[in-house]
Amino acid sequence: MNSDFLPAAAPVADLIEEFHKLPGIGSKSAQRLTYYLVRMPQEEARKLAETILAVKERIIFCSQCQNISEVDPCPICTNPERDRSMICVLEEPLDVLALERTHCYKGLYHVLHGAISPMNGIGPEELRLRELLDRLKDGSVQEVVLATNPNLEGEATAMYIHRLISPLIPKVTRLARGLPVGGDLEYADEVTLTRAFQGRQEF
Amino acid sequence: MPRPHVYNTQAIVLRSSPLGEADRLLTIFTSDLGKLRVSARGVRRPTSKLGGHLDPLTCSAITVARGKTLDTITSADTLKSFLPLKSDLERLAHGLYLAELVDALNPLEAPNSSAYSLLLEGLEGLGGTSNPDLLLRHLELRLLAHTGFLPELHSCVECHAALTPGNHLFSPQAGGVLCPTCRPLHADAVHLSVEALKVVRYLSSATGESAIRLRVPKPLAREVAGLTSAFLRHVLEREVRSLAFLRLVGHGAPDEAVSSASS
Numbered sequence: 001m002n003s004d005f006l007p008a009a010a011p012v013a014d015l016i017e018e019f020h021k022l023p024g025i026g027s028k029s030a031q032r033l034t035y036y037l038v039r040m041p042q043e044e045a046r047k048l049a050e051t052i053l054a055v056k057e058r059i060i061f062c063s064q065c066q067n068i069s070e071v072d073p074c075p076i077c078t079n080p081e082r083d084r085s086m087i088c089v090l091e092e093p094l095d096v097l098a099l100e101r102t103h104c105y106k107g108l109y110h111v112l113h114g115a116i117s118p119m120n121g122i123g124p125e126e127l128r129l130r131e132l133l134d135r136l137k138d139g140s141v142q143e144v145v146l147a148t149n150p151n152l153e154g155e156a157t158a159m160y161i162h163r164l165i166s167p168l169i170p171k172v173t174r175l176a177r178g179l180p181v182g183g184d185l186e187y188a189d190e191v192t193l194t195r196a197f198q199g200r201q202e203f
Numbered sequence: 204m205p206r207p208h209v210y211n212t213q214a215i216v217l218r219s220s221p222l223g224e225a226d227r228l229l230t231i232f233t234s235d236l237g238k239l240r241v242s243a244r245g246v247r248r249p250t251s252k253l254g255g256h257l258d259p260l261t262c263s264a265i266t267v268a269r270g271k272t273l274d275t276i277t278s279a280d281t282l283k284s285f286l287p288l289k290s291d292l293e294r295l296a297h298g299l300y301l302a303e304l305v306d307a308l309n310p311l312e313a314p315n316s317s318a319y320s321l322l323l324e325g326l327e328g329l330g331g332t333s334n335p336d337l338l339l340r341h342l343e344l345r346l347l348a349h350t351g352f353l354p355e356l357h358s359c360v361e362c363h364a365a366l367t368p369g370n371h372l373f374s375p376q377a378g379g380v381l382c383p384t385c386r387p388l389h390a391d392a393v394h395l396s397v398e399a400l401k402v403v404r405y406l407s408s409a410t411g412e413s414a415i416r417l418r419v420p421k422p423l424a425r426e427v428a429g430l431t432s433a434f435l436r437h438v439l440e441r442e443v444r445s446l447a448f449l450r451l452v453g454h455g456a457p458d459e460a461v462s463s464a465s466s
Contacts, residue, residue, distance in 0.1 A: 156299075
Protein backbone atom coordinates (compact mmCIF):
# COMPACT_ATOMS: atom_id res chain seq x y z
CA MET A 1 0.00 0.00 0.00
CA ASN A 2 1.10 3.51 -0.68
CA SER A 3 2.30 5.04 2.55
CA ASP A 4 1.50 8.57 1.36
CA PHE A 5 -1.46 10.18 3.08
CA LEU A 6 -4.49 9.58 0.92
CA PRO A 7 -7.02 12.40 1.37
CA ALA A 8 -10.67 11.44 1.45
CA ALA A 9 -12.76 12.46 -1.58
CA ALA A 10 -13.81 16.09 -1.31
CA PRO A 11 -17.54 15.52 -0.47
CA VAL A 12 -16.53 13.02 2.20
CA ALA A 13 -13.99 15.38 3.69
CA ASP A 14 -16.58 18.17 3.69
CA LEU A 15 -19.11 16.03 5.54
CA ILE A 16 -16.51 14.96 8.10
CA GLU A 17 -15.77 18.61 8.73
CA GLU A 18 -19.48 19.43 9.13
CA PHE A 19 -20.00 16.61 11.66
CA HIS A 20 -16.90 17.72 13.52
CA LYS A 21 -18.57 21.07 14.20
CA LEU A 22 -21.39 19.39 16.17
CA PRO A 23 -21.17 19.35 19.98
CA GLY A 24 -19.57 16.21 21.40
CA ILE A 25 -18.36 14.93 18.02
CA GLY A 26 -14.62 14.40 17.75
CA SER A 27 -12.74 13.73 14.51
CA LYS A 28 -13.00 9.92 14.82
CA SER A 29 -16.75 10.01 15.46
CA ALA A 30 -17.11 12.43 12.55
CA GLN A 31 -15.32 9.99 10.26
CA ARG A 32 -17.36 7.03 11.51
CA LEU A 33 -20.66 8.86 10.97
CA THR A 34 -19.60 9.98 7.50
CA TYR A 35 -18.61 6.50 6.31
CA TYR A 36 -21.83 5.13 7.77
CA LEU A 37 -23.76 7.67 5.69
CA VAL A 38 -21.77 6.77 2.57
CA ARG A 39 -23.06 3.20 2.87
CA MET A 40 -26.63 4.26 3.70
CA PRO A 41 -29.43 3.69 1.13
CA GLN A 42 -30.19 6.79 -0.95
CA GLU A 43 -33.77 7.29 0.41
CA GLU A 44 -32.68 7.12 4.02
CA ALA A 45 -29.95 9.68 3.44
CA ARG A 46 -32.44 11.94 1.67
CA LYS A 47 -34.88 11.59 4.57
CA LEU A 48 -32.17 12.56 7.06
CA ALA A 49 -31.21 15.58 4.97
CA GLU A 50 -34.86 16.66 4.67
CA THR A 51 -35.44 16.23 8.40
CA ILE A 52 -32.48 18.46 9.16
CA LEU A 53 -33.77 21.08 6.75
CA ALA A 54 -37.29 20.82 8.20
CA VAL A 55 -35.95 21.57 11.67
CA LYS A 56 -34.33 24.73 10.38
CA GLU A 57 -37.16 25.84 8.09
CA ARG A 58 -40.30 24.88 9.99
CA ILE A 59 -39.28 25.58 13.55
CA ILE A 60 -39.88 29.06 14.91
CA PHE A 61 -39.82 30.65 18.31
CA CYS A 62 -43.19 31.10 20.01
CA SER A 63 -43.69 34.84 20.38
CA GLN A 64 -45.14 34.27 23.87
CA CYS A 65 -42.98 31.72 25.69
CA GLN A 66 -39.98 31.80 23.29
CA ASN A 67 -39.99 28.01 23.17
CA ILE A 68 -39.27 26.35 19.84
CA SER A 69 -42.47 25.47 18.05
CA GLU A 70 -44.01 24.79 14.67
CA VAL A 71 -46.79 27.33 15.16
CA ASP A 72 -46.90 30.71 16.81
CA PRO A 73 -48.21 30.90 19.53
CA CYS A 74 -47.20 27.37 20.53
CA PRO A 75 -49.74 24.70 21.62
CA ILE A 76 -48.95 25.24 25.31
CA CYS A 77 -49.54 28.99 25.12
CA THR A 78 -52.88 28.53 23.27
CA ASN A 79 -54.15 25.65 25.41
CA PRO A 80 -57.27 26.93 27.28
CA GLU A 81 -56.73 24.38 30.07
CA ARG A 82 -53.48 26.05 31.07
CA ASP A 83 -53.34 28.33 34.10
CA ARG A 84 -52.52 31.79 32.72
CA SER A 85 -51.68 33.29 36.09
CA MET A 86 -48.46 31.28 36.43
CA ILE A 87 -45.25 31.43 34.41
CA CYS A 88 -42.37 29.05 34.91
CA VAL A 89 -39.02 30.48 33.74
CA LEU A 90 -36.54 27.98 32.28
CA GLU A 91 -33.09 28.08 30.70
CA GLU A 92 -33.55 25.76 27.71
CA PRO A 93 -36.34 24.26 25.57
CA LEU A 94 -35.26 20.81 26.82
CA ASP A 95 -36.22 21.89 30.33
CA VAL A 96 -39.82 22.38 29.14
CA LEU A 97 -39.90 18.73 28.05
CA ALA A 98 -38.49 17.64 31.40
CA LEU A 99 -41.17 19.56 33.30
CA GLU A 100 -43.97 18.46 30.95
CA ARG A 101 -43.06 14.83 31.65
CA THR A 102 -43.96 15.36 35.30
CA HIS A 103 -47.59 16.31 34.45
CA CYS A 104 -47.66 18.31 37.70
CA TYR A 105 -47.41 21.83 36.31
CA LYS A 106 -50.36 23.37 34.49
CA GLY A 107 -49.18 26.93 34.00
CA LEU A 108 -47.30 28.61 31.16
CA TYR A 109 -43.58 28.64 30.42
CA HIS A 110 -40.94 31.14 29.45
CA VAL A 111 -37.67 29.96 27.91
CA LEU A 112 -34.64 32.23 28.37
CA HIS A 113 -32.34 30.35 25.97
CA GLY A 114 -29.35 30.50 28.28
CA ALA A 115 -28.20 31.59 31.71
CA ILE A 116 -26.16 34.55 32.87
CA SER A 117 -22.49 33.64 32.68
CA PRO A 118 -20.41 36.77 33.32
CA MET A 119 -17.06 35.03 32.79
CA ASN A 120 -18.13 33.96 29.31
CA GLY A 121 -19.46 37.41 28.56
CA ILE A 122 -23.11 36.29 28.64
CA GLY A 123 -25.08 38.99 30.39
CA PRO A 124 -28.82 39.51 30.92
CA GLU A 125 -29.17 41.23 27.53
CA GLU A 126 -28.29 37.92 25.81
CA LEU A 127 -31.33 36.23 27.39
CA ARG A 128 -34.98 36.62 26.38
CA LEU A 129 -35.76 38.78 29.38
CA ARG A 130 -37.40 41.71 27.64
CA GLU A 131 -39.99 39.28 26.27
CA LEU A 132 -40.64 38.07 29.81
CA LEU A 133 -41.11 41.61 31.10
CA ASP A 134 -43.56 42.30 28.26
CA ARG A 135 -45.63 39.30 29.30
CA LEU A 136 -45.78 40.49 32.91
CA LYS A 137 -46.98 44.00 32.05
CA ASP A 138 -50.75 43.39 31.91
CA GLY A 139 -50.86 42.22 35.54
CA SER A 140 -52.62 38.90 34.87
CA VAL A 141 -49.64 36.86 36.06
CA GLN A 142 -49.80 36.19 39.80
CA GLU A 143 -46.81 33.92 40.22
CA VAL A 144 -43.47 33.48 38.47
CA VAL A 145 -41.58 30.26 39.23
CA LEU A 146 -37.83 30.57 38.65
CA ALA A 147 -36.75 27.12 37.50
CA THR A 148 -33.23 27.82 36.26
CA ASN A 149 -30.58 25.16 36.94
CA PRO A 150 -29.43 24.79 40.55
CA ASN A 151 -25.84 25.72 39.71
CA LEU A 152 -23.95 29.00 40.03
CA GLU A 153 -25.08 30.39 36.66
CA GLY A 154 -28.68 29.35 37.21
CA GLU A 155 -28.67 30.90 40.69
CA ALA A 156 -27.18 34.13 39.37
CA THR A 157 -29.86 34.23 36.67
CA ALA A 158 -32.64 33.56 39.19
CA MET A 159 -31.37 36.25 41.56
CA TYR A 160 -31.12 38.74 38.73
CA ILE A 161 -34.64 38.03 37.45
CA HIS A 162 -35.98 38.18 40.98
CA ARG A 163 -34.48 41.64 41.44
CA LEU A 164 -35.95 42.69 38.10
CA ILE A 165 -39.54 41.42 38.47
CA SER A 166 -40.25 41.41 42.20
CA PRO A 167 -41.78 44.93 42.03
CA LEU A 168 -44.17 43.75 39.29
CA ILE A 169 -45.33 40.34 40.51
CA PRO A 170 -47.08 39.45 43.79
CA LYS A 171 -45.30 36.11 44.13
CA VAL A 172 -41.88 35.08 42.81
CA THR A 173 -40.83 31.54 43.75
CA ARG A 174 -37.79 29.37 43.15
CA LEU A 175 -37.88 25.61 42.58
CA ALA A 176 -36.87 23.80 45.77
CA ARG A 177 -33.28 22.69 45.92
CA GLY A 178 -32.52 19.60 47.91
CA LEU A 179 -31.89 15.88 47.90
CA PRO A 180 -32.39 13.97 44.65
CA VAL A 181 -34.48 10.80 44.60
CA GLY A 182 -32.12 7.81 44.50
CA GLY A 183 -29.32 9.85 46.02
CA ASP A 184 -27.37 9.19 49.17
CA LEU A 185 -27.39 11.57 52.12
CA GLU A 186 -23.70 11.07 52.96
CA TYR A 187 -22.64 12.25 49.51
CA ALA A 188 -24.72 15.41 49.59
CA ASP A 189 -22.74 18.64 49.70
CA GLU A 190 -23.28 21.28 52.40
CA VAL A 191 -25.21 23.68 50.19
CA THR A 192 -27.67 21.01 49.05
CA LEU A 193 -28.14 19.72 52.60
CA THR A 194 -28.58 23.24 53.98
CA ARG A 195 -31.20 24.03 51.35
CA ALA A 196 -32.91 20.67 51.89
CA PHE A 197 -33.09 21.35 55.61
CA GLN A 198 -34.40 24.89 55.14
CA GLY A 199 -37.06 23.57 52.76
CA ARG A 200 -38.16 20.63 54.95
CA GLN A 201 -41.88 19.98 55.00
CA GLU A 202 -44.29 18.63 57.56
CA PHE A 203 -45.26 15.01 57.04
CA MET B 204 6.07 19.29 37.12
CA PRO B 205 5.23 15.56 36.83
CA ARG B 206 2.20 14.65 38.86
CA PRO B 207 1.59 11.20 40.38
CA HIS B 208 -1.07 8.96 38.83
CA VAL B 209 -3.54 9.80 41.54
CA TYR B 210 -3.12 12.90 43.65
CA ASN B 211 -4.96 14.71 46.40
CA THR B 212 -5.14 18.45 46.57
CA GLN B 213 -7.29 21.38 47.58
CA ALA B 214 -8.85 23.46 44.86
CA ILE B 215 -11.22 26.30 44.12
CA VAL B 216 -13.32 25.91 40.99
CA LEU B 217 -12.86 28.97 38.77
CA ARG B 218 -15.06 28.08 35.83
CA SER B 219 -17.05 25.20 34.52
CA SER B 220 -18.42 24.34 31.10
CA PRO B 221 -20.51 21.40 29.88
CA LEU B 222 -18.60 18.53 28.28
CA GLY B 223 -20.15 15.56 26.50
CA GLU B 224 -23.39 14.01 27.76
CA ALA B 225 -23.28 14.81 31.47
CA ASP B 226 -19.67 15.82 32.20
CA ARG B 227 -18.07 19.15 32.88
CA LEU B 228 -14.75 20.66 31.97
CA LEU B 229 -13.48 22.56 34.99
CA THR B 230 -10.78 25.14 35.42
CA ILE B 231 -9.59 24.78 39.00
CA PHE B 232 -7.00 26.64 41.03
CA THR B 233 -5.15 24.28 43.36
CA SER B 234 -3.24 25.14 46.50
CA ASP B 235 -0.02 23.43 45.33
CA LEU B 236 -0.18 22.82 41.57
CA GLY B 237 -1.57 26.09 40.29
CA LYS B 238 -4.29 26.30 37.69
CA LEU B 239 -5.40 23.00 36.14
CA ARG B 240 -7.95 21.96 33.58
CA VAL B 241 -9.72 18.77 34.62
CA SER B 242 -12.85 16.83 33.73
CA ALA B 243 -15.57 15.83 36.16
CA ARG B 244 -17.67 12.94 34.97
CA GLY B 245 -21.42 12.76 35.28
CA VAL B 246 -21.69 15.89 37.43
CA ARG B 247 -24.61 17.34 35.47
CA ARG B 248 -26.89 14.51 36.60
CA PRO B 249 -28.98 15.41 39.65
CA THR B 250 -27.84 12.31 41.54
CA SER B 251 -24.14 12.96 40.97
CA LYS B 252 -22.22 12.69 44.23
CA LEU B 253 -19.57 15.12 42.97
CA GLY B 254 -21.73 17.81 41.37
CA GLY B 255 -22.51 19.95 44.40
CA HIS B 256 -18.89 19.93 45.50
CA LEU B 257 -17.65 21.25 42.17
CA ASP B 258 -19.83 24.27 41.46
CA PRO B 259 -17.77 27.37 40.55
CA LEU B 260 -16.51 29.37 43.56
CA THR B 261 -16.44 26.30 45.80
CA CYS B 262 -13.35 25.18 47.67
CA SER B 263 -13.06 21.39 47.85
CA ALA B 264 -10.62 18.68 48.83
CA ILE B 265 -10.31 16.65 45.66
CA THR B 266 -8.72 13.49 44.35
CA VAL B 267 -7.59 13.61 40.75
CA ALA B 268 -6.60 10.71 38.49
CA ARG B 269 -4.19 11.47 35.71
CA GLY B 270 -5.51 10.88 32.22
CA LYS B 271 -4.03 10.90 28.75
CA THR B 272 -5.42 14.25 27.70
CA LEU B 273 -7.35 15.43 30.75
CA ASP B 274 -7.06 14.59 34.40
CA THR B 275 -10.33 13.48 35.99
CA ILE B 276 -11.71 14.28 39.41
CA THR B 277 -12.61 11.07 41.23
CA SER B 278 -13.68 12.47 44.58
CA ALA B 279 -14.57 15.86 45.98
CA ASP B 280 -15.55 17.09 49.39
CA THR B 281 -16.54 20.69 50.07
CA LEU B 282 -14.28 22.60 52.44
CA LYS B 283 -15.85 26.02 51.92
CA SER B 284 -18.98 26.74 49.91
CA PHE B 285 -18.94 30.57 50.35
CA LEU B 286 -22.71 30.58 50.74
CA PRO B 287 -22.98 34.25 51.88
CA LEU B 288 -21.16 35.25 48.67
CA LYS B 289 -23.39 33.12 46.49
CA SER B 290 -26.65 34.23 48.08
CA ASP B 291 -26.27 37.88 47.13
CA LEU B 292 -26.24 38.98 43.50
CA GLU B 293 -23.84 41.90 43.98
CA ARG B 294 -21.33 39.94 46.05
CA LEU B 295 -21.56 37.03 43.64
CA ALA B 296 -20.69 39.37 40.76
CA HIS B 297 -17.60 40.48 42.73
CA GLY B 298 -16.62 36.85 43.34
CA LEU B 299 -16.99 35.92 39.68
CA TYR B 300 -14.88 38.90 38.67
CA LEU B 301 -12.14 37.82 41.09
CA ALA B 302 -12.27 34.24 39.78
CA GLU B 303 -11.95 35.46 36.20
CA LEU B 304 -8.91 37.55 37.16
CA VAL B 305 -7.22 34.61 38.89
CA ASP B 306 -7.96 32.50 35.81
CA ALA B 307 -6.66 35.13 33.39
CA LEU B 308 -3.48 36.06 35.29
CA ASN B 309 -2.27 32.53 36.05
CA PRO B 310 -0.88 30.20 33.37
CA LEU B 311 -1.72 26.48 33.53
CA GLU B 312 0.26 24.29 35.93
CA ALA B 313 2.22 27.13 37.51
CA PRO B 314 2.05 26.73 41.30
CA ASN B 315 1.17 29.98 43.06
CA SER B 316 0.25 29.35 46.66
CA SER B 317 0.07 33.03 47.61
CA ALA B 318 -2.47 33.69 44.84
CA TYR B 319 -4.42 30.67 46.12
CA SER B 320 -4.52 32.01 49.68
CA LEU B 321 -5.53 35.41 48.33
CA LEU B 322 -8.42 33.91 46.37
CA LEU B 323 -9.55 31.94 49.40
CA GLU B 324 -9.46 34.99 51.68
CA GLY B 325 -10.99 37.11 48.95
CA LEU B 326 -14.04 34.91 48.44
CA GLU B 327 -14.49 34.70 52.21
CA GLY B 328 -14.07 38.46 52.62
CA LEU B 329 -16.34 39.47 49.74
CA GLY B 330 -19.14 37.42 51.32
CA GLY B 331 -19.01 39.42 54.55
CA THR B 332 -17.75 42.92 53.90
CA SER B 333 -19.91 46.00 53.61
CA ASN B 334 -17.50 47.45 51.07
CA PRO B 335 -16.91 44.78 48.44
CA ASP B 336 -15.68 47.33 45.87
CA LEU B 337 -12.77 48.51 47.99
CA LEU B 338 -11.87 44.95 48.95
CA LEU B 339 -11.90 44.04 45.27
CA ARG B 340 -9.43 46.85 44.49
CA HIS B 341 -7.14 45.46 47.19
CA LEU B 342 -7.51 41.92 45.77
CA GLU B 343 -6.79 43.13 42.24
CA LEU B 344 -3.57 44.82 43.34
CA ARG B 345 -2.44 41.92 45.53
CA LEU B 346 -3.16 39.48 42.73
CA LEU B 347 -1.10 41.60 40.34
CA ALA B 348 1.70 41.53 42.91
CA HIS B 349 1.51 37.74 43.34
CA THR B 350 1.65 37.20 39.59
CA GLY B 351 4.48 39.67 39.02
CA PHE B 352 2.46 42.41 37.33
CA LEU B 353 2.21 45.02 40.10
CA PRO B 354 2.84 48.47 38.59
CA GLU B 355 5.66 50.64 39.92
CA LEU B 356 4.10 53.03 42.44
CA HIS B 357 7.03 54.71 44.16
CA SER B 358 9.39 56.31 41.66
CA CYS B 359 9.14 57.25 37.98
CA VAL B 360 9.13 54.00 36.04
CA GLU B 361 11.30 55.52 33.27
CA CYS B 362 13.95 57.69 34.97
CA HIS B 363 13.56 56.35 38.55
CA ALA B 364 13.40 59.92 39.87
CA ALA B 365 11.55 60.40 43.13
CA LEU B 366 8.03 61.72 42.58
CA THR B 367 7.10 65.22 43.65
CA PRO B 368 3.67 65.32 45.31
CA GLY B 369 0.82 66.32 43.04
CA ASN B 370 2.88 66.14 39.91
CA HIS B 371 2.74 62.60 38.62
CA LEU B 372 1.01 60.52 36.02
CA PHE B 373 0.11 56.88 35.53
CA SER B 374 0.71 54.92 32.37
CA PRO B 375 -0.47 51.31 32.03
CA GLN B 376 1.83 50.91 29.01
CA ALA B 377 4.91 52.02 30.98
CA GLY B 378 3.85 49.85 33.91
CA GLY B 379 3.59 52.45 36.62
CA VAL B 380 3.85 56.08 37.65
CA LEU B 381 5.64 58.67 35.55
CA CYS B 382 7.21 62.05 36.29
CA PRO B 383 6.19 65.03 34.10
CA THR B 384 9.54 64.91 32.25
CA CYS B 385 8.97 61.36 31.06
CA ARG B 386 5.35 61.95 30.15
CA PRO B 387 5.93 62.34 26.37
CA LEU B 388 7.28 58.77 26.24
CA HIS B 389 3.85 57.27 26.80
CA ALA B 390 0.72 58.44 25.06
CA ASP B 391 -1.61 56.67 27.51
CA ALA B 392 -0.31 58.55 30.56
CA VAL B 393 -3.08 60.14 32.63
CA HIS B 394 -2.94 62.47 35.60
CA LEU B 395 -3.06 60.71 38.96
CA SER B 396 -4.00 62.54 42.14
CA VAL B 397 -1.81 62.29 45.26
CA GLU B 398 -4.76 60.82 47.19
CA ALA B 399 -5.36 58.12 44.58
CA LEU B 400 -1.67 57.21 44.53
CA LYS B 401 -1.66 56.93 48.32
CA VAL B 402 -4.78 54.74 48.29
CA VAL B 403 -3.32 52.46 45.60
CA ARG B 404 0.00 52.18 47.48
CA TYR B 405 -1.83 51.37 50.70
CA LEU B 406 -4.21 48.84 49.14
CA SER B 407 -1.35 47.07 47.37
CA SER B 408 0.53 46.45 50.60
CA ALA B 409 -2.10 46.30 53.34
CA THR B 410 -3.89 43.17 54.53
CA GLY B 411 -7.50 42.67 53.45
CA GLU B 412 -8.74 43.48 56.93
CA SER B 413 -7.05 46.85 57.12
CA ALA B 414 -7.82 47.59 53.46
CA ILE B 415 -11.59 47.52 54.03
CA ARG B 416 -11.31 49.89 56.98
CA LEU B 417 -10.03 52.64 54.71
CA ARG B 418 -12.51 55.48 54.15
CA VAL B 419 -12.45 56.40 50.50
CA PRO B 420 -14.82 59.06 49.13
CA LYS B 421 -16.66 58.03 45.98
CA PRO B 422 -14.83 60.21 43.41
CA LEU B 423 -11.50 58.93 44.73
CA ALA B 424 -12.74 55.32 44.66
CA ARG B 425 -13.73 55.90 41.06
CA GLU B 426 -10.27 57.21 40.17
CA VAL B 427 -8.64 54.16 41.77
CA ALA B 428 -11.06 51.80 40.02
CA GLY B 429 -10.27 53.49 36.72
CA LEU B 430 -6.56 53.01 37.30
CA THR B 431 -6.75 49.31 38.16
CA SER B 432 -9.16 48.50 35.35
CA ALA B 433 -7.04 50.37 32.78
CA PHE B 434 -3.97 48.55 34.01
CA LEU B 435 -5.68 45.14 33.98
CA ARG B 436 -6.94 45.81 30.46
CA HIS B 437 -3.36 46.51 29.43
CA VAL B 438 -1.93 43.40 31.14
CA LEU B 439 -4.64 41.04 29.86
CA GLU B 440 -4.90 42.75 26.47
CA ARG B 441 -8.66 42.50 26.77
CA GLU B 442 -11.55 43.68 28.93
CA VAL B 443 -12.33 41.57 32.00
CA ARG B 444 -15.56 39.95 30.80
CA SER B 445 -17.30 39.83 34.20
CA LEU B 446 -16.85 43.58 34.57
CA ALA B 447 -19.99 44.35 32.55
CA PHE B 448 -22.14 42.25 34.89
CA LEU B 449 -20.43 43.67 37.98
CA ARG B 450 -21.24 47.20 36.77
CA LEU B 451 -24.83 46.19 36.00
CA VAL B 452 -25.68 44.76 39.42
CA GLY B 453 -23.26 46.72 41.62
CA HIS B 454 -24.67 49.46 43.85
CA GLY B 455 -21.52 51.51 43.46
CA ALA B 456 -22.44 52.20 39.85
CA PRO B 457 -20.08 54.83 38.44
CA ASP B 458 -22.84 57.36 37.60
CA GLU B 459 -24.39 57.40 41.07
CA ALA B 460 -21.79 59.53 42.79
CA VAL B 461 -21.60 62.37 40.29
CA SER B 462 -23.51 64.85 42.45
CA SER B 463 -21.28 64.30 45.49
CA ALA B 464 -18.09 65.22 43.63
CA SER B 465 -17.69 68.72 45.00
CA SER B 466 -13.90 69.25 45.17
